[in-house]
Amino acid sequence: MKVACIQMDVLHCRKQENLDKALCMALKAVEKGAELIVLPEVFSTGFCYENLSHAAESLPSPTLENLACFSEANNCIILGSIIQKDSGEGRGKDRGEDVREDGGEKGFKKGEKGFSGNEIPGTNFTESKNFTESKNFTESKNFTESKNSALYYNLGFCFESGTLAGTYRKTHPFKAENGYFSKGSSIEPISLKKQSLKIGFEICYELRFPEVARKLSLAGADLLVTTAAFPNPRSEHWKTLAKARAIENQIPHIACNRTGSAPDCTYFGNSMIIDAWGEVKADAGSKECVIVYDLDLAGKADIRKAIPVFEDRRIELYSDS
Template sequence: MKVSAIQMNMIFEEPEQNYLQAEQLVEEASKGDCDVIVLPETWNTGFFPKDNLEKYCDQNGQKTKALFSRLAKKYHKHIIAGSVSDFRDGKCFNSSYIFDREGNVIANYDKTHLFSYMDEDKYYEKGGHICTFNLDNVKCGIVICYDLRFLELVRTLALDGIEVLFIVAQWPRVRLEHWMTLCKARAIENQIYVVAVNSCGVAGETQYGGHSLMIDPWGNLICEGGDEACTIEGILNIETIQEIRNTIHVFKDRRTELYQLG
């Protein structure tokens, strides 16, 4: 599986310009031979407008679904459309939509852990389900930004059989070391590939960190972005996962009778 990760510098509170930019970046990435294209978190609004948030949101994912359904079908690529600020059922969600090569929406995920340090929980509604999906017979899962800090969520996805974890984020530069460490840890402890797509630039008063990553199940870095907008590409050799799991028996050797997770 070849993945293109778009490290985007979106324009804060300018969704129209951001949709145009996202379309151009996906079209550019589609010229290559990648199988999957991924964008970062809340690229339509930036993270995140507190004044009139609803005004900047997509409405029930309509614009997002129309755009990426068309692009996925046109270029015959899977697209993980990062996440968008999305207004539906009278509430704002931080939502991800996943498209197959035929342009069908095959999964959606609402961010479940909201970043209270920046009052995200006061403006967005918490999601209520985990998300797995298949891309070319590879089982995948997705989390959004702050979700990365909750190892129970990622382990739940791993126990459900995912081989690739996609992380879409607007992770700030000031905590960039946490980003890189946690991404690597999630790959190693769950023996999965991690594709972590961050944004860059400034939204509001926050400088975002870039350094999108792809990491193999041994914790080796496949590729990494820098500080500026870019697209990185990496190949995920899925067949190596079972070889690794046959070497270090993380799942077989678990002692579930001793764990208390509540």
Template sequence: MRASLIQIAVNPDETVETRRARVARLVREERGAAELVVLPELWTTGAFAYEDFVAEAEPLKGPTYEAMSAAARDAEVWLHAGSVVEAAGGALYNTSLVFSPDGELAASYRKIHRFGFDKGEAVMMAAGTDLVTVGLPGLTAGLATCYDLRFPELFRGLVDAGAQLLVVPAGWPARRLGHWTLLARARAVENQSYVLACGTAGTHAGVEQAGHSLVVDPWGEVLAEAGPDEETLRVTLDPAKVTATREQFPALKDRVL
């Protein structure tokens, strides 16, 4: 499977509408180059732009849904469209959207672990409760978002649900870049799964973003890593490598808890 990670720069001088249209064009440009395209967390508003969450919140089938559905259909790709601020039932959620190549919604995931330590996202957004996987050609993907990366139990649950590929969109701060790359590799090694970790670039709400999106194989080797600026990573994933790794070093079979 050919995968593209589009590391979006969230520029505060660019309107949400302009960025949405620009990102849709970038997705369409992957037509013929990828079967799977991944975008970062909250690339519409910025993961740290808390003051904009209420104003920019949208229903599940809002403007970002419509734009990304059309882009996935035009590019004929599976599209993990990153996440949006979803307004539902009087609450806000950090919700990821996955579209099939025909533009249909294949899965959505509400972020379970909210970042902020009793402020920001942690108090403004409700927590998701469901582990979510989605079947892609040759691989089952497990969905997680940013801060989730620090909680290995979630990923064990995804592996138990059949995940061979872990997709983690993020808006990770540059000051903790070392944790980002370390945790992405750790989740790959301990779960013997591919990890596609797609972050944002630029600076928004005064917080410099880490960038450095990366793809890690089931043995923990980094197949590709971006720099700090807007960039597209393109890699080829071999589903057989997950099976081979788990058979050659069957650590998952020795789990007790």
């Protein structure tokens, strides 16, 4: 399968420009034959804490509507994350709001307006009332809200040919994120129907938790995807951990990081496509770019046979602490 990373400089709090850029870069990936495309963490806004009510979107989300249309028009899979506002309806459903059993989601309908890859970006995207915060809601750095107030999540998404295959709420927010985002409570692979593929999806900081990738692998993930905003000066951590997650789980890994700068830090990029042996097949370096590689998803079975790590695990000796 040809897979791609979109390594982009996410413009702080500039949703329209980021969406336009992401879709143009995704189109370049499709033109190179990519069937699966990964975007960086919170690609549409960055960590726009100072204007969270504008950055966040309720579902159905205008940004995700555009990605759904792009995915359908180009018959591709696209993953990334955005900031989600959960106003309370369907709260407790960690896989997102109003998710249907068929893998689709209320509000994501085929044939609706959106960027398909054949139009000029920006012409169909409109900000809706989902971006307008109610007058009674007050942002708080301590995130002490009443039960009736909105909650925010770092929401991972996966579209397959226009259908929402699944969502994932980040379960391990990093430092400042804990002051703004609630934690997800479920770690399960996202199942694709057309490709008969299970994707283990994790977000940024979760790369440091081997338990996350292992849980996804034990649950049958065929491929690990990490969407990230991993900053300087931790590039060596990023490269080492991304390869380690592939090696120890004997699974291909697409690790997509952003580049550029935010108000409080800079980013080094180094998005990578890694095979199940842990070999880096494509590295984006530090600049904005699209990397594409034809990844062998069938090879992990032979690797696990040659080095039977999963068969040799001694679960009775491992502590949960």
